Amino acid sequence: MPTAPQPQNTDELYQALQENQRRPYGRTRTVTAEELVDVAERFAEPLPLVRTLLELQEAYTYGSEPRKSPVVFARLLTLFDEQPDVFDDRLRHLLFWRFKWVANALRALPEIPLASLRQWLTEMRDRYEKAGLGLHPYYGQAYQLAAHVGEDTALAYELWAGRTRTRLSDCEACEICERALYHLTAGDDERALRAWEPVLAGKESCQEEPARSLSYALLPLLRTGRSDRARDLHLAGYRGCRRNPAMSAEVGRHLEFCALTGNEARGLELLAENRNLFDEVDSPLDQLDFLTGVEVLLQRVEVLGHGELHAAGYAGRTWTVTGLRAEVRGRADDLAARFDARNGTTTHTDRRRTRLDRAPLLDTLELTLRTRSLDDVTPAAPVATAPASPATTVPDALPELILRARAADEQGHPDAQACWARLRTLVAARDYTHPDDPAVGPLVRLRADLLDDEAVRARARDEFADAAALHEEAAALYGDAGAPGEAALARARGLLATAEIPAADAGGPEGKTSGPGGEAKGPEAKATELTAAHASMVRTHGETPGLAPHQEARMLGLRASALAQRLQTTGSQEHVAPVLAEAELLHTFAARHDLAGEISFAHLLRATTYAISGDLPTAVTEADALLERLRTHGPAWHLPRTCGLRGRLQLVLQDPEAAYTTLAEGLRLAADWPAEAVGATRLHADLAEACMRLGRHDEALRHLTRAAELDLRHGSRTDAYCTYSNAAQLSLDLGRVEDCIALLDSLLAEPDVAAGELDDRLVAQLRLTRARALHAGEDLKAATAEFVALAAESAGWDDDPGSHAMIAAETAVLLAESGEFGRAREAADQALAAHAREPRFEHLSNSLRELARLQAQQQGADGLPDALALLAEAGRVADEARAAGYEAHGRSLDTALAYEHGRVNAYAGAYEDALAALEKALALLGEPGREDDRAGEWAECVRLAGVVEGLYLERPAPALTRLVAAITRLTALGHTDETESLASLAARLRDEE
Template sequence: MPTAPQNTDELYQALQENDRLPYGRTRTVTAEELVDAAEQFADPVPLIDALLELQEAYTYGSEPRKSPVVFARLLTLFDERPEVFDERLRHTLFWRFKWVANALRSLPEIPLASLRQWLTEMRDRYEKAGVGLQPYYGQAYQLAAHVGEDTALAYELWAGRARTRLSDCEACETCERALYHLAAGDDERALRAWEPVLAGKESCQEEPARSVSYALLPLLRTGRADQARELHLAGYRGCRRNPSMSGEVGRHLEFCALTGNEARGLELLAENRSLFDEVDSPLDLLSFLTGVEVLLQRVEFVGHGELPAAGYAGRSWTVAELRAELGARADHLAARFDARNGTTAHTDRRGARLERAPLLDGLELTLRTRDLDEVAPAAPAARVGTPAARTAAALPDSLPELIIRARELDEQGHPDARACWARLRTLTAARDYTHPEDPAVGPLVRLRADLLADEADRAGEREDFAASAALREEAAGLYEEAGAVGDAALAHACALLAAAEVPAQGAEDEAEATAAALTAAHASMVRLHEETPGLAPYQEARLLRLRVTALALRLQSSGSEEHIAPVLAELDLLDAFATRHGIAGQISGARLMRASTYALSGDLPRAVSEIDASLDWSRAHGPAWHLPRVLGLRGRLRLGLQDARAAHADLTEGLRLAADWPADVVDTSRLHGDLAEACMHLGRPEEALRHLTRSAELDLRRDRRTDAFCTYSNAAQLSLDLGRVEDCIALLDSLLAEPDAAAGELDDRLLAQLCLTRARALHAGDDLKAATAEFVALAAESAGWDDDPGSHAMIAAETAVLLGESGEFERAREVADQALAAHAKAPRYEQLSNCLRELARLQAQRQGAEGLADARAFLADAGRIADAARADAYQARGRSLDTALAYEHGRVNAYAGEYEDAVAALEKALALLGEPGPEQERAAEWAECTRLAGAVEGIYLERPAPALTRLDAAVSRLTALGHTEEAEPLTALAARLREQE
């Protein structure tokens, strides 16, 4: 708190601002400071309000030891000055007796006798105050359940009584009743009791998140897995990183462990790592630690105890280490509660949770489905869709045989060469490595060159072309030292190509600079080819392939027609040479590139003809690992020809064949991405969503992170478009928790796009507070985008509307002004007009006549935007800006009670619209405008006759045009007006 409040007005303003903060240390410290500030005032009421705020901060900040101390001060003030406690303060005071009971119950150091004594105090106070005792019996039942006593009588004494004003809310009591049935082993009865809460009909600050966490396992046990999945996504979001709901977080982790989602469980544990240190309630901590242990125990059981796990701060943990540590702590906590209570209830309940077997082998919880192998810190699995051990099992045991085998596979371009090189890299790095003295193997320097060449390939795949070029040149030097002239020439040629692909720094025309670099690289390759004697056929074919690649990349960069013929000429040379020497891989590659070249030139029919021939040849002659690539290109070409069904068939077959090979060799990621596009064309968005997420995850595993995040961004937007709001939010939460995203190392615009989609999803999910906070942060960030004011205008406009929905019209006005300023630099006519009209509507609707002036100011701004759009010949994609503005003037004036002005504005809107025609959208807009004019005129201005004339004529016109659905609201309004006559 910058400065202490100097008067009660400042104090209450500070209390209000603090109340907007999330529960946690910042809010609690400020509340403590406000209590100190309140003590300076003579009036005790501000101090009471400050103490109430502080107790709330302690309660929901998981600091139960401090809550009773604050309440004791409040109770003393009540006893000393009962007259200053008005009805509001008195009700709040008596309500919070329950908070203290809950706090004391969560502290094992508080004797059981003291807990019972507090309940007696509560009963005496309630009786003296003349309020019902149902809340007291509710606390007595909860104590019995906590201790592990027979709860039947305590439950009946509570549940059989009528509710009072001091009873817990309906949602909380519903949860307690359901938990009673759950403890008795009756899942179905518990779920029936929970139904109104789980359906969202009853809620409070902790509900439905609390009920959801308990209901997850009963839902699974009764076969409602889909509902459990949906509730997990929504419920987890309601409790994550919240110290006062750490027990709920623990139950979500347990749910992950028992549904085959251990990898998601570890991800959620990392997100909630702070809870290990922030939870000060021993009872909540016991529940949280037990849920974490269920997860870690499961991860260790399936053989991944060595995985890293997010645990207590100050050191790194493996799953096995953390499980042992927190298991000992949780055992100690359970023993303390049992010692206090004189039962074994907490140890028994904890043991029952730890002994539960998985309820499902696998339940797909999120769009980003991963298993433990995929989150392991080791190198990614070599295969996607086949056992990772396939290649390793085939490696020769003999070192000379392994080296020879690696080179043979490399000559063929066979994917299994990679596993050989990886194994050799490990062997040669060992201190005791001894190179075999075998003429067939050659000297160590040649093997080191081979390994450098393989490393250069990996760098090139990461698009780190500068590193790739340097590694190739280093390899070339070692090959020359080993006397391998042909291999040295290949390494030099690869270095030339990689160097040409390094982005040109400071070039005015980057594409032109790249094309020039590739032209020079090709010329150097040709000279190198001509000047290198004694090349083996496979080496010469590779040099020809590199020459083609340089020219093909030049064509791709420039798009120039004059660059097409040179590519085709070089391809003819490569195809003829490879055919003469029977090099199947190069023949297939040449024909694939020829089809790509025709596609780049815009000759899709010729490209399809070439790819068809290439596919036939590859199926007959191989190599097998080329088939997925050939099918992938044919699928893309068919997409270009608008034949989505044929494209889907090709891409599906390509993906099936790709399962036999490493994902990076056949580019499985791209196959999934292209299949997603085909699915969208075929009207199968759910299938498209699965392919998008798989494509993105494969790119992440290959460290193509920008591509991955872009694809995931598209998947998130698609899931939002499909109405899968919680899936969208869960996906984005997972992505934003990735280390580079969390550290701000991701491209700032891409990160902002992810956050923007999340904010829109939060809004769609009716979490207005969270959505508004997200939008406000985005608006502040985008204000600094001097190179993109249009995006800032759009984000600020959406932010202003959300602030208006929250009733914060002053802040909404400020942000709308920012949007207008950015719009002046990069017009966003429709977005700004929509924003301003909506703000006007919201303010008039919320504030009536009092808000009319400000609402009209918003409409005046919208009018200026419409004028500018008209002058700029801008055509709105939706409604005409002028028509929409006139209609909004009518609606705003109607909300404010200015009915004559409302009718006049609506008449203007109808004139701008003109008579309805066959278009349904225009007819619907005209009908709604007519309906509102009729309602204002007939109901509020009490002129039913002209209103009926207007409505009857409109109904006849709409019916004659076939717009019967649009006419129904007008018919209903006319009937209402006739009834009132």
């Protein structure tokens, strides 16, 4: 069945051909090409058939279908023999070029006899000689056959490499790769890398390069000690070949690289991303290379003891690493044997064995910002619970374990987490038998303990509704167990959690918290609820007699926490004193009963209260006193969080060096305890901020990604993705484009993201950053496709039209860069409509001006009317901004608009209008001052005016006068850097006078 309406004439056919050629290689493009051949056969003219057959052969070649490519070429060759006049110079060139494609396709099919391969090369040589063409391409194919078979390669190489290139020779990049591979096969890594350098440096490229060369160069780079460059080329090269059936062999080499550098977890991630290659690669030779790379990875994972891990493999069943490795080994061994049987050598079996026998080249190489081990990807594990601290082990005996958990919980000791986690597993088992021990108490008491601990962990993940429900359930069980003190504490914790439930979830049927897009309570409403919660806690406290000292201290701490939350919500000075009063009650009581943890908490409450109230000196004094006390009296596990508070205060006081030292100490101390219990995630995040202020950007990235990964392990997935989003944006800002893309690719492949379980706006932000990174990495096609998709999705964000305005505006610019000005204008109109609902003055003005510039630059005078219409829209946006009192963060919208009028008219050849616009821009800017940061903008405006006046309007004298005056002015003000381009233009004008 046709995939689209069929062309009715040759014009429509050629238009359909052009549209198909813009599609990526794959089944859609191939099927459409097949349909277009069928259409072309109905026309009486041979030329449409020739053109559609050429498109079909290209689709087969780059869609990894080598069996079909020679058949199509045979039809083309017959047409050429019968009607040579149909083939103009370009078509004739394409025909003779594709003899090489057929040779490549036949080599990739083990069922084709070696004699037939040689017969085809003879046909190629005869045809070239008859057409008067040079034989360099023939000898190139003869060498590639020799290298494939593994015999007489030295002679074949010399016959090829020693000849002069012709127009039909492979491109420079491809030939460089073949020469480098010859040296690589000979064991000369250094010589191979020297040969590859023009391709690795980006000076030579083509359809398959540099992705092909990059994949081959990875291991030689490692062997010669260039691991950093290998890392960079892995990131860039993998992106160029992933999911592409025609580059499955390259993907296999990237998997092998991961396996040999301690990045097995990343290798499994990339394997999952390329699962389509198991079923979509129709080239046996490419299959062999791909499967061997897969086997190298799976073999390494199995050797490391993780054979039970899930692995993405052939469709139709679920695979473990061990199971998939056995399947892959069998298929690859068979392919190698078939090729060797056809060739009469053992070359392919030997090459496979060499790859499989390689030992790892590095223990570890940090390939991406998100470095994970095989332990991190172990499946079916619930949220990882931190282990006990090094100082204590979890008891094996059940009664001892229960008593240890309660004692640790009473002290606030981090080991409580590991004890509760172990007990949760034991109690959930079908054969669990509760100890008959009065010291342990009944099973209902233990179930209450576990529920209360689960509630505390839910609240730490901001799942407040779940936490409140669990605390209430625990309180009821504590009542049944005859533990009124614990029941009162559970109810008090539930009150605090209830007050923190976002408004959007308060009445929800399941009480679950919302994502970032959820509506939060207003400060007044939340403060009212916290006030009521505090009052209820005070009442519960008074109505619960017989509280043990640690229980009463906990109740006082919860009362203080409710008021501290209220202060944090409102920031009101009238809420400061009540917090300090409750903190004082807690401190006095805890000191009387020597409760070190509660004494520390009281100090911490006071320090944070002073900080929120704006009394930073007192906050610092309180934090310093607490640190001193903790170092002397403990508890030691409070030190990391206190260092975190001290470091944040130092950041507020603009002392990043001191903050860095303090936070680093906190992180060092945190290593002695479970990360979740001592706030290690927050320490990493704060240390990242300190690093940013100190210009230590790489270190900041490491701390951001570490914080995000800790959040993932603890189940705080939304927080983790937000932090990773910040890391991706930072890496993009730093120009680490490939790092940014690799990180975001990894995140977007996460199961909950792929399944649509993560907040859609957060996912959109990740995709938007990735699209911008693709644009920065000059992958305009992929960036445009992503922006178009995001613009379509964001059009439905009725609650956030401003974001849609920005996305649509950026989409318009990318479409214009691709020359699609009609679609660009449609996107710009969408942006303007959304802007009318929620203004984005600067972003929209910038985009409209850029659209106008691109249209004038690419279309010249023909594009001037549309470009001026866009500038008129930008002018209306500037007028709206002025009326709204909006001040641009960057350039003034009015001066930028006048300057763009100058550029647009200059591109279109309207030089008088261009000069007038630039004069207006200069008048709006005014002459710069000594401390003026507009000097660069002013100098550029003068330079362009000088170009228009002196070169295009051929009035060098006034242009020189303008330039000399500007140079004199800027020099006198000390803006010497800005004079260089002006002086260069002035010298050129003097030469032309």
